[in-house]
Amino acid sequence: MICPSCDHENIEGTDECENCMQPLTDLEHAAGSSPLERSLLESTLASLHPNAPIFVAPDTTVAAAVETMASRDIGCVIVGSLEDVVGIFSERDLLMRLADRYAEVSGQPVTEFMTPNPETLDVASPIAYALNRMSTGDFRHLPVTSAGQLVGIISLRDVLGFLSEWYPDLIPAP
Amino acid sequence: MDLREPLQSETVADVGYRPLVSIGTDGTAAEAVALMKLEKCGCVVVMSEGRMRGIFTERDLLKRVLHPGLGLDTPIVGLMSDDVTVARVDEPIHEVLARMYIGRLRHLPVLDGDEPVGTISIKRAIHFLADQLPQAILNLPPDPETFPATREGG
Known part of the structure; x- marks a missing residue:
């Protein structure tokens, strides 16, 4: 075991x-217990195929981070690098922290508005942990690490993908 | 515990949804942002004469307002999506999740008949399903990070 x-x-x-x-x-x-429960405990986050993280440097401006998120069609960027994750900056941060004064702050560094030191999970963790973190914590993205390096990001959509694999008749894949 | 049964038998009403947060078609992006911040929600439903006319989400804020550099005084009608995928209050939750998965959507307005009554998010639905599972599965261990990753002294 x-x-x-x-x-x-x-x-x-x-x-x-x-x-x-x-x-x-x-x-x-x-x-x-059930096969689903065993799978939640035995399948790792690697099996969710985490999306490759998109990075921006800590001195990136808010406007440049917004440009990256819009053009890459992603909901969050990782601030920092593979070995040194400084924070995560998401659509939610945009809304809650700066949307109503965007013109004023768009030239400021993204580090001032990001969520610093985000919680991460190891890629070898069971899916059950991610499910737990995502349903109890207030976040929809979870950075995934391997040997201390960031290897990807999983989202609620990836959890939905897991359910789709289990119940393809109920939640068909696109 | 298997999730097939709850996915099929639990409805949007059973899962629960956020009560309606809406603005009128005469509203602006600034009003939508203020409301979304206040309610800490990812979208607002745009209404006129008691009917839903569209939806405006965090995604729209990023892609249609901030990124193109529009002012927050921009009328909401030009920013919302008017071809709205909806959830019905009495339909099984798997139907809603399927629509969210296919449409890559995080929020759907919930309709009771023709009347918008709220919104449901992927987060709410996943949380509900997680709650159906035995706590032993989700709560073990309390925090894997607090334990050493290698054998001590090794």
């Missing part, structure tokens, strides 16, 4: 992870 916290492979039936002491009993219980 693979520990969801640290990926350590434990002997089946172990009560807690031998490596990080995280209890595994609930996981075992959950893993014994």
Whole structure:
């Protein structure tokens, strides 16, 4: 049984992870339930095929970030680089933080309006974690990392894609 | 727990939706932005004479106002989408999710008969479905990040 916290492979039936002491009993219980639930726990974020992140540098202006989001047709940009994610700037930030004074602030750096240090999930995390984060946290994009490097972004739409694969008759793919 | 049953049997009304946030066809982008900020919602429905005439979303704000550099005094009728994909209050949630998936839409106005009564978001629907799953699945572990990624001392 693979520990969801640290990926350590434990002997089946172990009560807690031998490596990080995280209890595994609930996981075992959950893993014994429906195929969908097993898939949520066993399929990783990699299987959602996270979209490649689009980066802007920290000194990018708000106007240039808006240009990138509009021309690439994306809802958010990552501020920083592959190794150094400084923040995330989304349509929601545009609306809540600057839309009503856009002319005034469009020349200012995007770092002043972004959400700094966004929560990330490792690409090897189960889909269940992303589902949990997205439905409890107030965000629709989740940066995905591998070995500390940003490898992609998953959105609520990707979760919908997962449901579509499970129930293609109910939610057909486009 | 499987989600087939709730996807088919739960309606938009069961899942819940945000009460209507609307502006008149004589409104401006500034009014829409103020309302969306106040209500913390991603879209407003544009109404006149009790009927829905269009929808204006965060996406429209980005692509039709800020990006082209239009002023916030621009009339909303020139900025909204008037070919609106809708959800009906009594239809099963999977129908709504299917429309959102195909149309790449995050919000749909909810109609009760001809009357707009609110909006439903992909987030609301996904949250509802997540709530159907046993908590054991979603809450484990509380925070994977707080645990070491490698064997300690290794």
